[in-house]
Amino acid sequence: xxxxxxxxxxxxxxxxxxxxxxxxxxxxxxxxxxxxxxxxxxxxxxxxxxxxxxxxxxxxxxxxxxxxxxxxxxxxxxxxxxxxxxxxxxxxxxxxxxxxxxxxxxxxxxxxxxxxxxxxxxxxxxxxxxxxxxxxxxxxxxxxxxxxxxxxxxxxxxxxxxxxx
Numbered sequence: 001x002x003x004x005x006x007x008x009x010x011x012x013x014x015x016x017x018x019x020x021x022x023x024x025x026x027x028x029x030x031x032x033x034x035x036x037x038x039x040x041x042x043x044x045x046x047x048x049x050x051x052x053x054x055x056x057x058x059x060x061x062x063x064x065x066x067x068x069x070x071x072x073x074x075x076x077x078x079x080x081x082x083x084x085x086x087x088x089x090x091x092x093x094x095x096x097x098x099x100x101x102x103x104x105x106x107x108x109x110x111x112x113x114x115x116x117x118x119x120x121x122x123x124x125x126x127x128x129x130x131x132x133x134x135x136x137x138x139x140x141x142x143x144x145x146x147x148x149x150x151x152x153x154x155x156x157x158x159x160x161x162x163x164x165x
Contacts, residue, residue, distance in 0.1 A: 003027050003034045003053075004155045011148045015043045031056045034155060039143045046151060047143035051127040053158050058123040061164040063091045066117050070096035072161040073115065079150060084113055094120035109133040111142060125158055 001009075006027040014020055020041040027034045037049040058065075070086040077084055082100035089096050096117045103112035109132045117125045130139040146154070 001029070003029045003032060003159065004152050007034065007036065007155055008148070008152045011041070011046070011151070014041055015148070032159075036151070045145065045147045047145055048151065049128075049141065049143055051144075051151075051154070052124055053126075053155070054122070054124040055162060055164070056123050057164045058119040058162075061094070061119040063089070063094055063119075065163040066094055066096045066119050068163045069117055069161055070098050070115075072163070073117075073157065074098055076157050076161055077154065079153065080113060082113060084115065094118065103132075106131075109136075113144070127154070 006029070007025065010025055010027070014023070021039070023038050023041065025034075025036040025038065033052075033054040035050075035052040035054075037051075039047040039049050041047075067086070067089055070089070074083075074085045080100075081104060082102055084098050085101045087097055087099050098113075098115040098117070100112035100114075103110040111129060111131045113127070113129055115125060115127050127144070129142050129144045131142045132139050
């Protein structure tokens, strides 16, 4: 069973039990590993703290593969609150950072998505959402609000666009 199918099945199972506060989901297929940290889950949606997808095959990827993946993901993932795009490539570490092109502006600051694609050492992608508060240094992690359908689609898109077979 694919990672996205495992995820869908577990979301259905857990949501049938009623609202859930805080849980971590872990799924494996061959050597791939999907980890999803949820702050909350109900019958239709979830508040996700972080998604981590570890793909050992990325260790065989090149910097061009990571750049290609960042570009493909940015074109394909058009269903989030903000459009995303690559902002930084680090050839030395074999990584790419994708962020919201135009963060959502709030009266107190802004929120944005951040995807980090890494080959070389971590062979993974992580997805988070951050908030910047005006007048305060740094940023803080906030939850991503997603329907079950969008979360499963996001995992599918990550896997289908990965350039290293």
